[in-house]
Amino acid sequence: MRRKSLSQFLIEAERTGDISADLRLLIELVARACKSISHRISKGALGDALGNLQTENVQGEVQKKLDVIANEIFLDANEWGGQLAALASEEMEFIRVVPSHYPKGEYLLVFDPIDGSSNVDVNLSVGTIFSVLKAPEASPGRDIREEDFFQAGRNQVAAGYAIYGPQTILVLTLGRGVSGFTLDRHIGSFILTDATMKIPDTNREFAINASNRRYWPEPIQRYFDDCLAGSVGQLAHDYNMRWTASMVADVHRILTRGGVFLYPADSRPGMQSGKLRLLYEGAPMALLIEQAGGRTWSNGQAILDIEPESLHQRIPVVLGSTSEVQLLVEHYLHNE
Ligand code: AHG
Ligand code: MN
Ligand code: MN
Ligand code: MN
Numbered sequence: 001m002r003r004k005s006l007s008q009f010l011i012e013a014e015r016t017g018d019i020s021a022d023l024r025l026l027i028e029l030v031a032r033a034c035k036s037i038s039h040r041i042s043k044g045a046l047g048d049a050l051g052n053l054q055t056e057n058v059q060g061e062v063q064k065k066l067d068v069i070a071n072e073i074f075l076d077a078n079e080w081g082g083q084l085a086a087l088a089s090e091e092m093e094f095i096r097v098v099p100s101h102y103p104k105g106e107y108l109l110v111f112d113p114i115d116g117s118s119n120v121d122v123n124l125s126v127g128t129i130f131s132v133l134k135a136p137e138a139s140p141g142r143d144i145r146e147e148d149f150f151q152a153g154r155n156q157v158a159a160g161y162a163i164y165g166p167q168t169i170l171v172l173t174l175g176r177g178v179s180g181f182t183l184d185r186h187i188g189s190f191i192l193t194d195a196t197m198k199i200p201d202t203n204r205e206f207a208i209n210a211s212n213r214r215y216w217p218e219p220i221q222r223y224f225d226d227c228l229a230g231s232v233g234q235l236a237h238d239y240n241m242r243w244t245a246s247m248v249a250d251v252h253r254i255l256t257r258g259g260v261f262l263y264p265a266d267s268r269p270g271m272q273s274g275k276l277r278l279l280y281e282g283a284p285m286a287l288l289i290e291q292a293g294g295r296t297w298s299n300g301q302a303i304l305d306i307e308p309e310s311l312h313q314r315i316p317v318v319l320g321s322t323s324e325v326q327l328l329v330e331h332y333l334h335n336e
Helices: 006-015 021-042 065-078 117-122 210-215 218-229 247-257 278-291 322-333
Strands: 052-056 062-064 084-089 107-115 126-134 158-164 168-173 178-184 189-194 205-207 260-263 295-297 317-320
Touching: 006 021, 006 178, 006 189, 021 065, 021 107, 021 126, 021 158, 021 168, 021 178, 052 065, 062 065, 062 117, 065 084, 065 107, 065 117, 065 126, 084 278, 107 117, 107 278, 117 126, 126 247, 126 278, 158 247, 158 278, 168 247, 168 278, 205 247, 210 218, 218 322, 247 260, 247 278, 247 317, 260 322, 278 295, 278 317, 295 322, 317 322
Parallel strands: 084 107, 205 260
Antiparallel strands: 052 062, 107 126, 126 158, 158 168, 168 178, 178 189, 260 317, 295 317
């Protein structure tokens, strides 16, 4: 069987009018950056990319060497192409307006260059998350501002992630379903290997960092305790638990075999809104989850409906199989 490459998939999407030529080229550049990051990660200790730096990012996290390397790879790969007006990243305090010596385009790119970066040094799966928004209409003399990125997730024109695991897989939505592409390292191309990713609704499996239990809101504690007891809502089930400390890996598992992912608000200093960032973690993952038939929740609404208030804003995150999220919302979170 002749398989379809990402390039062919994107050209066909352009032909059917689903995406613009510029968005096609932008996704090609994003995919190229992911290939480059994948290659760098796979070198491990041979590539001088392991370990910490002395620096902290704006979230107060110690930066890994690879956080900074991958951020640079993403900037270099994407800002010259002419499709972007500006970029924002977990690893950059401020937005990056495309320098004036490059042509300026109509899109905004938001990314988490390395997600789950604590996993890099122990050779476990990490990923890159990206989201594409349209920049507001340019008017003479008006520069791109940070507020231009404050768009609800429903406005995303594309979102996805690359997971760097035993295989490197790019998972992409252009707003009409979710497709998975496996990197063929021999020819250097992403090849379509899952044309319509749908979240199974049957798997009873939850992903949460259980060591934080004492800090969680009471309804989350109750849900978790009921999962352990095997009776959630009116239903009796044995639950399985998985936590990789890499959102990309946990979401990829859920997209593949179902389940629910939670990173709730907690009472530790700085964690009152949870840990995960709305723009480059919550929103892109929420678009993928909804497009794959799943559901999300954050403070009483779908993640895609949240209007961002700041660039590095954090939100509580619940996402996964529709039936499990529904059960959680109806039996535990309804007043939250
Ligand atoms: P990042 O590496 O981009 O900072 O993101 C890490 C995030 C996310 O990937 C993961 O789900 C979560 O942090 C893990 O947090 P804990 O270490 O608190 O479990
Ligand atoms: Mn980080
Ligand atoms: Mn992350
Ligand atoms: Mn990161």
